[in-house]
Amino acid sequence: MKSKTFSGRSLRSSLKGSTWILVLLLLGFMVAFPVAELMLIGNQTDEIHRMTFAMICSYLIVPGFLVTMLAAVVNALNEFWYLFSRDKIDFYHSLPVTRSRFFWEKAIRGLVLYLVPYVIMELITMAIAVSKGHGSHLITAAGKMFLEHLLMYLLLYFGAVLALAIAGNILAGILSLCCVYLYGPVLGILLWVLEMMYFRTNMGLKEGMAEKISVFLSPVSISVALRTYSGQKNFWIIIVGGILLLIVLAVCAYLAYTKRPAEKTGKSFVYGFLEPILLFMVVIPAALAIGTMFALIGPEENRTGWWIFGLVLGTVVFYGILQVIFAMDFRKMAAHKLQLMLLGICVAVSAWILHTDAIGYDTRIPTMAKTEGISLNLEWIGTESVNEPQMEVSSGSYKLDRLFYFMGGNYGRWTDAGMSDKIYEVLKEIASYQNSKECSGTEIGVQFKKKSGFDITRQYIVTAEQLGRLLEACYEQGTLKDNKYDILEKYRQKVSFITVDPLNELDDQYSVTLEKSDSQKLLDLLKQDIAEASPQELIGIPCGQMELYATSYADMDEHIAPESYAEVGRYIFPTFKRTLVFLKEKGYAFVMEKENLKQYDYSVTYNAEEMDVTDSEQKEELAQSLIRELECPAWLETEAGVSVKVALNSTESAGESLNGIEFAVLKAKEPEFIKKIVETGEEEE
Amino acid sequence: MIEIRNCSKAFGEIHAIDHVLMEIGERQIFGLVGTNGAGKSTLLRMAAGVIKPDEGEILVDQEPVYENEKIKQQIFYISDGGYFPQGYTAADLKDFYREYYPDFMTDRYSKLMDQFHLDEKRRISSYSKGMKKQLLVIMGISAGTKYLLCDETFDGLDPVMRQAVKSLFVSEIMNRDFTPVIASHNMRELEDVCDHVGFLHKGGILLSRELEDMKFHIHKIQCVLPDQTKEEALLKELDVLKKEHQGSLLILTARGTREEILQKVQTQNPIFCEVIPLTLEEIFISETEVAGYEVKNIFW
Numbered sequence: 005m006k007s008k009t010f011s012g013r014s015l016r017s018s019l020k021g022s023t024w025i026l027v028l029l030l031l032g033f034m035v036a037f038p039v040a041e042l043m044l045i046g047n048q049t050d051e052i053h054r055m056t057f058a059m060i061c062s063y064l065i066v067p068g069f070l071v072t073m074l075a076a077v078v079n080a081l082n083e084f085w086y087l088f089s090r091d092k093i094d095f096y097h098s099l100p101v102t103r104s105r106f107f108w109e110k111a112i113r114g115l116v117l118y119l120v121p122y123v124i125m126e127l128i129t130m131a132i133a134v135s136k137g138h139g140s141h142l143i144t145a146a147g148k149m150f151l152e153h154l155l156m157y158l159l160l161y162f163g164a165v166l167a168l169a170i171a172g173n174i175l176a177g178i179l180s181l182c183c184v185y186l187y188g189p190v191l192g193i194l195l196w197v198l199e200m201m202y203f204r205t206n207m208g209l210k211e212g213m214a215e216k217i218s219v220f221l222s223p224v225s226i227s228v229a230l231r232t233y234s235g236q237k238n239f240w241i242i243i244v245g246g247i248l249l250l251i252v253l254a255v256c257a258y259l260a261y262t263k264r265p266a267e268k269t270g271k272s273f274v275y276g277f278l279e280p281i282l283l284f285m286v287v288i289p290a291a292l293a294i295g296t297m298f299a300l301i302g303p304e305e306n307r308t309g310w311w312i313f314g315l316v317l318g319t320v321v322f323y324g325i326l327q328v329i330f331a332m333d334f335r336k337m338a339a340h341k342l343q344l345m346l347l348g349i350c351v352a353v354s355a356w357i358l359h360t361d362a363i364g365y366d367t368r369i370p371t372m373a374k375t376e377g378i379s380l381n382l383e384w385i386g387t388e389s390v391n392e393p394q395m396e397v398s399s400g401s402y403k404l405d406r407l408f409y410f411m412g413g414n415y416g417r418w419t420d421a422g423m424s425d426k427i428y429e430v431l432k433e434i435a436s437y438q439n440s441k442e443c444s445g446t447e448i449g450v451q452f453k454k455k456s457g458f459d460i461t462r463q464y465i466v467t468a469e470q471l472g473r474l475l476e477a478c479y480e481q482g483t484l485k486d487n488k489y490d491i492l493e494k495y496r497q498k499v500s501f502i503t504v505d506p507l508n509e510l511d512d513q514y515s516v517t518l519e520k521s522d523s524q525k526l527l528d529l530l531k532q533d534i535a536e537a538s539p540q541e542l543i544g545i546p547c548g549q550m551e552l553y554a555t556s557y558a559d560m561d562e563h564i565a566p567e568s569y570a571e572v573g574r575y576i577f578p579t580f581k582r583t584l585v586f587l588k589e590k591g592y593a594f595v596m597e598k599e600n601l602k603q604y605d606y607s608v609t610y611n612a613e614e615m616d617v618t619d620s621e622q623k624e625e626l627a628q629s630l631i632r633e634l635e636c637p638a639w640l641e642t643e644a645g646v647s648v649k650v651a652l653n654s655t656e657s658a659g660e661s662l663n664g665i666e667f668a669v670l671k672a673k674e675p676e677f678i679k680k681i682v683e684t685g686e687e688e689e
Numbered sequence: 690m691i692e693i694r695n696c697s698k699a700f701g702e703i704h705a706i707d708h709v710l711m712e713i714g715e716r717q718i719f720g721l722v723g724t725n726g727a728g729k730s731t732l733l734r735m736a737a738g739v740i741k742p743d744e745g746e747i748l749v750d751q752e753p754v755y756e757n758e759k760i761k762q763q764i765f766y767i768s769d770g771g772y773f774p775q776g777y778t779a780a781d782l783k784d785f786y787r788e789y790y791p792d793f794m795t796d797r798y799s800k801l802m803d804q805f806h807l808d809e810k811r812r813i814s815s816y817s818k819g820m821k822k823q824l825l826v827i828m829g830i831s832a833g834t835k836y837l838l839c840d841e842t843f844d845g846l847d848p849v850m851r852q853a854v855k856s857l858f859v860s861e862i863m864n865r866d867f868t869p870v871i872a873s874h875n876m877r878e879l880e881d882v883c884d885h886v887g888f889l890h891k892g893g894i895l896l897s898r899e900l901e902d903m904k905f906h907i908h909k910i911q912c913v914l915p916d917q918t919k920e921e922a923l924l925k926e927l928d929v930l931k932k933e934h935q936g937s938l939l940i941l942t943a944r945g946t947r948e949e950i951l952q953k954v955q956t957q958n959p960i961f962c963e964v965i966p967l968t969l970e971e972i973f974i975s976e977t978e979v980a981g982y983e984v985k986n987i988f989w
Contacts, residue, residue: 089772091771091772094769094770097738099761100758100789102758265741266740267731
């Protein structure tokens with residue numbers, strides 16, 4: 005009997021009525037594979053001419069996934085839709101077959117309906133590739149694509165079967181299918197938004213729990229992740245996660261089907277214990293979302309009130325909706341009041357956790373054992389910025405990624421900084437500083453590169469001293485130094501010109517531009533100086549800043565647009581002897597001439613009060629402590645609230661404020677009279 | 690033999706089947722009758738292995754039926770709804786059942802299809818309600834199973850077809866090990882078909898007996914007695930299920946054989962006396978009235 009049920013004849017007999025699926029999938033895969041392939045390689049550019057079959061497959065996998073998804077849903081519905089009809093259940097379940105075998109019989113039948121058109125169309129695709137000369141690594145690429153799609157199909161199929169097996173009627177079936185497919189991604193997005201709203205250190209990236217929930221908690225998103233994470237370090241985790249999810253879904257679907265009480269057909273969910281679970285799974289996140297929405301749209305002066313109102317409203321409304329769905333009766337809207345109470349408590353606790361960061365989101369960092377290294381975003385700590393054109397492949401050709409500039413270059417440039425005990429200790433201290441009341445300073449981006457490949461990114465506020473210690477630890481470790489300055493070497497050949505500006509020179513006109521050959525010479529010398537520079541020297545007071553321009557480096561790659569350019573800024577420190585000597589030879593000095601200082605007028609502003617400095621000694625002292633406000637690196641501590649304006653030969657009439665360049669006062673070199681001004685001001689406050 | 694051992698099944702707060710204890714013997718036509726919602730379909734669905742009892746067990750030939758492939762090969766269940774897969778012809782359905790019932794008799798199927806004038810190449814969806822019922826009976830008989838469970842199958846069959854099906858059942862019983870179980874609330878349909886009848890009421894079994902035996906042991910008495918004391922004495926003598934007066938005519942429904950009842954009535958010197966056998970419907974009404982299921986209890 006067993007062998008007979010699984011026999012080809014049995015299969016043929018039971019496939020009656022499913023021919024339309026076969027035809028539908030044949031058409032679907034024909035469009036997804038051979039037609040899409042012909043459209044792709046019909047465009048005879050050089051790029052496409054060089055494509056291997058593996059590259060073609062990378063384009064075909066997406067339409068293939070869409071048809072696979074269609075196949076999984078259609079097959080699951082075709083085989084298990086009967087569960088919503090008592091008459092059909094009586095018909096099928098009275099047959100002399102155990103539910104267990106019925107389940108696998110249906111799964112195999114669905115798989116056959118999927119595989120037959122798939123294999124036929126994939127073979128045609130391979131034949132076309134061979135005929136057009138794109139056939140290298142044919143079998144490997146086709147096999148890989150097949151296995152990926154097969155895993156996707158099984159995930160989506162068993163997910164759909166699980167959804168149908170737990171539901172008792174069509175409405176609940178559709179809802180549970182949406183739940184199985186979309187709960188993970190929706191919850192992940194919600195968590196991501198909540199993290200952005202409630203945790204200050206969040207950088208707006210979907211990472212950590214939000215990312216994992218999004219990827220691993222849904223057969224759809226893990227199928228998509230099989231593509232998006234392809235080639236990444238953590239791809240194997242996605243594969244393992246996909247296989248584990250497949251096992252979980254298959255086992256759950258099997259149990260839900262074989263243990264399904266047939267008499268519960270017509271109710272919303274055939275397993276009563278699922279209802280409270282679903283209630284908590286849906287109501288808590290929904291209430292938090294509604295609460296946050298109300299907090300955002302509510303008036304600023306009573307934001308907390310609106311937030312609480314939204315939380316309560318979200319809890320009650322979603323609780324009511326679900327109770328109505330469960331009971332299929334509007335009168336049951338307020339049934340199970342104990343559950344409502346428990347939900348209220350859970351929502352309140354979750355809201356409190358978000359509000360107070362009870363989970364330590366802002367102050368916790370990944371353990372060192374799990375961290376491979378860190379990357380730093382140093383874009384905001386001074387003017388050492390980097391602008392590079394980013395390339396993207398689109399329709400088989402490279403294009404300048406405009407979005408890169410629009411988005412601020414993927415939230416700025418990240419520089420690998422390695423990891424050491426010292427770096428980790430400083431980061432721990434920085435993280436614990438985040439929720440302290442006195443937390444203020446400069447923002448830096450820190451990306452913890454986890455061994456798992458699922459990185460964690462935070463935006464920390466750091467004091468100048470903490471930043472200095474962090475950079476020192478990173479320079480000591482070495483990775484940051486290598487990565488930060490390697491970019492100069494990258495553009496050495498393509499440099500167009502370099503400009504150098506002094507950071508303590510009082511005259512803003514005083515800058516130098518070096519032509520290509522001098523620029524290259526400067527880069528050679530700079531390289532030597534950087535190699536010899538100690539970590540302490542690299543976090544010292546810079547005396548100048550260079551800006552490298554590598555314009556039009558299109559010849560590096562024929563596909564790069566001609567208007568592409570790169571711009572790299574780097575500080576020059578007083579210990580860069582070779583560099584400074586070279587610049588001096590070019591008529592450029594970083595040391596201010598004392599006799600010139602008297603030619604300038606100085607105006608100190610503190611607490612909106614402006615005062616002129618007239619004493620020549622004070623002028624000299626002050627001039628030594630100045631650094632241009634805008635270019636001042638954040639690791640240098642400056643006197644907060646004190647701003648100095650400097651202008652050559654005051655031309656303003658008495659009583660008018662000085663119109664000059666703005667400087668900050670370095671605390672390390674702060675003149676006594678400035679200290680007194682600040683102290684007096686503080687005492688008065 | 691189908692043994693229903695202390696079976697219970699509840700749907701939420703409704704006890705569809707409540708500790709039913711019953712046996713269905715072999716090679717007889719068993720009629721399962723009951724009031725609306727008495728649990729006939731639930732009992733058959735449990736016997737067919739579609740649903741599982743909450744309590745107790747159902748044994749078919751000494752083996753539990755639920756999830757038992759071997760035993761279910763001996764049971765063919767015709768449900769009340771009578772579902773057919775989309776687009777199937779009778780021939781498709783035959784092929785379908787052949788895969789599941791190893792003893793399926795293709796020759797018998799062809800012969801019966803001819804006898805009932807059913808076109809096996811026509812889509813079942815184009816059949817009339819009665820034709821669909823006939824087809825299901827043909828499939829049930831051709832499946833070669835030992836037990837055929839029919840839920841309201843005779844509903845929709847004309848008297849001629851009903852008689853034809855009855856003859857079919859009888860001939861099957863004569864020729865092989867075959868036991869049809871027919872659930873219905875239509876007593877008239879069952880009366881001329883069944884050998885044995887089980888009364889189901891409010892989830893419990895009221896009575897299960899051979900139909901002839903049942904009719905042998907319950908009678909209607911119409912008599913006129915000389916005075917009230919005689920009537921009271923007669924009522925004490927008899928196992929009365931129902932009592933009614935039409936002027937001086939006393940109408941009683943009582944348990945007992947015709948002879949026993951006549952003897953007891955004669956002792957009261959009746960002016961007029963007549964003992965009439967009951968129809969199945971009357972027996973059912975009497976028994977259910979005893980169990981509190983009366984028209985007056987429903988409306989008043």
